[in-house]
Amino acid sequence: MSPLLTQQQKFDFEQDGIVKLPNVIEENLLTRLNQCFEWSIANPGPIAVGNPRGDNINFLDNANPKAYKMYSDLVLESNFGAIAAELWDSEYVGFFAEQVFLKQGKSLPTYWHQDTVYWPLGGEHWANFWIPLVEMTKEQSVRIVRGSHKGIMYDGSTFNPKDPTEPLWGAAGNFPRLPDITADLEKDPSSWDIAGFDVAPGDLVILHPHSIHSGGKNDDTLAIRRNLVLHFFGDKSYYSGHLPDAPGMYDHKPLSEGGDGFLQDGDLYRPASMIRANP
Ligand SMILES: O=C(O)CCC(=O)C(=O)O
Numbered sequence: 374m375s376p377l378l379t380q381q382q383k384f385d386f387e388q389d390g391i392v393k394l395p396n397v398i399e400e401n402l403l404t405r406l407n408q409c410f411e412w413s414i415a416n417p418g419p420i421a422v423g424n425p426r427g428d429n430i431n432f433l434d435n436a437n438p439k440a441y442k443m444y445s446d447l448v449l450e451s452n453f454g455a456i457a458a459e460l461w462d463s464e465y466v467g468f469f470a471e472q473v474f475l476k477q478g479k480s481l482p483t484y485w486h487q488d489t490v491y492w493p494l495g496g497e498h499w500a501n502f503w504i505p506l507v508e509m510t511k512e513q514s515v516r517i518v519r520g521s522h523k524g525i526m527y528d529g530s531t532f533n534p535k536d537p538t539e540p541l542w543g544a545a546g547n548f549p550r551l552p553d554i555t556a557d558l559e560k561d562p563s564s565w566d567i568a569g570f571d572v573a574p575g576d577l578v579i580l581h582p583h584s585i586h587s588g589g590k591n592d593d594t595l596a597i598r599r600n601l602v603l604h605f606f607g608d609k610s611y612y613s614g615h616l617p618d619a620p621g622m623y624d625h626k627p628l629s630e631g632g633d634g635f636l637q638d639g640d641l642y643r644p645a646s647m648i649r650a651n652p
């Protein structure tokens with residue numbers, strides 16, 4: 374099989390934590406992705422945030438259990454699993470969950486954060502397949518602090534517009550508060566090394582979920598912002614005990630190890646309930 378990624382693209386993901394694969398999603402798959410997106414908007418899951426209707430929309434859905442089958446069927450029809458396997462040189466690729474972003478009118482950015490401080494999972498082999506369903510500039514799409522996927526874990530954001538670095542775990546955890554990257558960049562655009570891309574439907578952006586990243590919002594040139602994120606994991610993905618035992622934004626039930634016990638820090642993450650995304 375001919376390679377799906379160049380050595381340079383693999384290198385960029387490894388070094389920077391983000392890479393754009395231009396025009397790799399063909400028409401049929403794009404149509405299916407749009408259909409799934411529409412289904413998710415019409416059927417919000419239990420931890421969806423915001424109202425998907427109205428003039429001003431800030432809607433985000435996350436890991437809707439009722440959507441898992443639909444998205445995993447789509448993943449199996451696509452070459453996403455093969456792309457992830459090649460990206461990491463991984464034998465195993467699992468599909469974890471979807472995220473759905475819809476913004477319209479007076480919307481908010483997705484404030485700077487790392488996904489890894491919201492879930493008890495870690496390791497090198499994680500990737501967000503960030504899929505634009507409309508054209509966006511690099512300011513409107515997803516951006517990361519270059520190389521931050523190899524760096525420390527900051528506390529999460531509560532996504533409070535009045536205080537975007539408000540700590541998620543606070544005293545319960547042991548994480549430094551997020552720096553105010555937005556404010557720093559406003560003062561000095563070179564204060565942080567930011568990586569991102571102009572994108573169009575058909576492009577695929579892959580970022581590591583431990584990278585510090587943010588998403589844009591609507592402006593004069595972007596009436597409706599629509600994108601999907603599909604999360605994948607590979608050989609080097611582990612259960613991780615880094616989250617404090619405290620109520621956070623999401624409920625962290627212990628995860629079964631398949632028998633009577635629960636996953637412990639450092640155990641391989643291979644839930645039988647999740648589909649293997651590559652052949
Ligand atoms: O697109 C966005 O607004 C944010 C994306 C994001 O947070 C993610 O891919 O995890």
Ligand SMILES: [Fe+2]
Nearest residue numbers: 486487488586
């Ligand atoms: Fe994120």
